[in-house]
Amino acid sequence: MQRIALFALLVFALFSCEDVQDNNAIIQGNANDVFLKGGAVATRFDDGTVVINGSSDGEELTITLTSAAVGTYAFGPGSANAALFTDASGESYSTATSLGNGEANISESSSTDNTISGTFNFNAHTFALQDTLNFARGVFFKVPVIGGTGTVDDPSFSQGMSATVDGASFEAVTIEGINVTGNIVVTGVDGTRTINMRFPNTVTPGDYDLALGEFEATYGIDGVATAGTSGTLTIISNNVGTGEIQGTFSYSGDAFEITDEPLQSSTKNT
Numbered sequence: 351m352q353r354i355a356l357f358a359l360l361v362f363a364l365f366s367c368e369d370v371q372d373n374n375a376i377i378q379g380n381a382n383d384v385f386l387k388g389g390a391v392a393t394r395f396d397d398g399t400v401v402i403n404g405s406s407d408g409e410e411l412t413i414t415l416t417s418a419a420v421g422t423y424a425f426g427p428g429s430a431n432a433a434l435f436t437d438a439s440g441e442s443y444s445t446a447t448s449l450g451n452g453e454a455n456i457s458e459s460s461s462t463d464n465t466i467s468g469t470f471n472f473n474a475h476t477f478a479l480q481d482t483l484n485f486a487r488g489v490f491f492k493v494p495v496i497g498g499t500g501t502v503d504d505p506s507f508s509q510g511m512s513a514t515v516d517g518a519s520f521e522a523v524t525i526e527g528i529n530v531t532g533n534i535v536v537t538g539v540d541g542t543r544t545i546n547m548r549f550p551n552t553v554t555p556g557d558y559d560l561a562l563g564e565f566e567a568t569y570g571i572d573g574v575a576t577a578g579t580s581g582t583l584t585i586i587s588n589n590v591g592t593g594e595i596q597g598t599f600s601y602s603g604d605a606f607e608i609t610d611e612p613l614q615s616s617t618k619n620t
Contacts, residue, residue, distance in 0.1 A: 381485050400417065412432070416430045422455045423455070428523065445474045446526040448537070449482075450475060478575055514608065514609045546575065554588060
């Protein structure tokens with residue numbers, strides 16, 4: 351059975367500039383050596399998760415943190431902290447892939463004006479691990495945190511991902527789910543093995559081809575991902591309001607086969 355906590359997107363406005371000129375809320379950094387700067391706002395969910403929002407000219411940056419407290423928050427596969435960048439063409443780069451890494455450091459969390467400040471950097475990859483984005487020298491300053499707009503997970507809804515791959519058991523030790531640009535991306539990691547699936551966050555009950563259009567799946571070993579060439583995702587229920595999804599999945603590709611397994615996930619959508 352599987353429960354994926356999918357964190358709300360945090361995106362911010364991106365504009366060309368050279369440095370911070372005022373004391374307004376700001377976030378900036380270098381995306382593959384291109385300097386970006388923009389305003390920012392954060393949302394605090396009922397479970398403490400904090401996301402920072404913004405977008406401009408079709409580009410989005412997403413950073414999700416489990417808390418607004420001072421400290422270091424590591425990005426990577428299976429981490430509840432995540433960074434995601436979507437370029438103007440719609441290509442997304444996520445730290446939730448098997449090769450993702452980086453961190454955010456909150457250096458100041460003010461209860462007086464309810465803002466957070468800090469730094470971040472990360473390496474993110476496309477869903478199939480074909481392209482890489484490096485975001486360096488990231489800074490967020492005096493970002494206002496707005497609370498009370500999230501939803502609390504149902505404590506009776508157990509989290510997990512299990513499967514059978516080429517006859518061998520796959521039990522995810524870490525699980526990460528991200529809701530990005532209208533799609534849910536789920537990553538389960540068991541040692542050096544990784545299962546990824548992507549599907550629309552508004553998917554309705556029914557059977558769907560996992561190698562067609564908006565539905566994709568990959569299987570990775572030692573950071574090398576292979577796309578599924580055939581398979582089925584069966585959605586039993588998808589409650590967009592509570593973020594709970596139930597169903598089953600099975601798919602195969604060159605040199606691997608994942609047999610039919612149950613799926614039960616809890617998502618947090620924006």
